[in-house]
Amino acid sequence: MQLESFCPTTVTFACVLKACSNLKAQAKGQEIHARIAKDHSQEHVVLGNALIDMYSKCGALIKAQKVFDVLSFRDRISWTALIVGYVQHGYGEEAISWFEHMQSQGFFADTVTLSCTLKACGSIGALNKGEEIHALIKREQFLIADITVNNALIYMYAKCGAVEKAYEVFDGLPTKNVVSWNIIISLNAQYGCSEEVMLHFKQMQHEGFSPDSITFISMLKACSVVGAAYLGQNLHDKIISVGSFDKAAVANALVTMYSSCGMLIEAHELFNKLQEKDLALLSTLMLGYSLLGDDQSVFRLFDNLIEVNMEPNSVDM
Structure with a gap:
């Protein structure tokens, strides 16, 4: 646009800054900011707000506050x-x-x-x-x-x-929505109230709401806290039948649940199927084997950790 001698408008800049916010593209956003600053138009409330939003979304909160401070109108x-x-x-x-x-x-x-x-x-x-x-x-x-x-x-x-x-x-x-149910289910999961978790799960579906990944993760957390392996297995079956959620996050919660319930074979099989494995999940699996006294499996997992270039931290050590 600029190569063709067109002068970007306030709307143009605002749209580009919005894109920078969504993509967390701070470097590009700063380029736009520099261009805006030449015309002193960063004091324009629309552009100022767009800059604040961009810097805030990118985590550059000091820069966001500086833009806020120079706004002549907020x-x-x-x-x-x-x-x-x-x-x-x-x-x-x-x-x-x-x-x-x-x-x-x-x-x-x-x-x-x-x-x-x-x-x-x-x-x-x-x-x-x-x-x-x-x-x-x-x-x-x-x-x-x-x-x-x-x-x-x-x-x-x-x-x-x-x-x-x-x-x-x-x-x-x-009126309630899925978020309402998820929060109340998560609340009960936090305190290990598995019966209340299951009750709300049934009520939620009875009222026509389909569980999402957050629902399942909260319920699996409750199973982990109280060691409710049977309920966890039933949830696993339900998760497989639904199939339309953030599979990585739910799979991680399943591995944690099985490990916490002492079902290390199931946990390890599921862990091996994951395309992306993180250190926290591997540590959870190692802890499960350690609690069962299976030191050989702990050693094997630790060796695997080194092979894939995951650096053990003080918790793992």
Whole structure:
């Protein structure tokens, strides 16, 4: 476009920066930023927001904040893009701080901002702040029925250990989706409540929702915690019959489940079928053999680890 003497417009730059965000192409995004900066148009709110989003998605949060700081005008999207970036990269405290700053400047948070901030609260166990946001949501009638916000509330309470409040929100949902069920199943899996996990799994399907990879991973985790091998095998059969999910992630969860339940033959057979093997999974298998006292298998796996150039860490050692 530029070779033909066309001058890129705001829309052109915004579209390219969006592509950079989606592809995590920070180097290309910085090239675009340099071109925009020549015209001082980075202060334009649309381009500024696109730059903040691009840098945030790429994990360059300091650069994102610098763009935010030079904006002559900021809107809700500007604040949200920055908050989302901090949440996505695990900076819960910073995200909450920016949310509070946003409120102090008179901006009303939308569903995306609220959901992300609730996730931040859950990630660092900030129950009091999460409850404050819940109270804010209750005051705004149009937010009460929003499924994304409600799922974020369930997640926040679950991560903070407020199980009763998580169920209170879940049971009060006018409509549920797969994410709602996955969060409540994961909550029970976290505490090893295999009976509740299975009950919710059946209820979920009874209400017309098909389990996805996250559902199966959460259920397999529950089986691993309590050593429910029979339930795990039934889930394996169900997974094979469904077949339309993230197979790698579910296969990893299956190997972990079989290993945790002492079914090392099944775990090892499944492990050998995996195209991509990671160190954590190999370590899980080694631990399973070690607990059974099968030192020879531990040695063989360790030798295999060296052969494929996986570096053992302090946990493996």
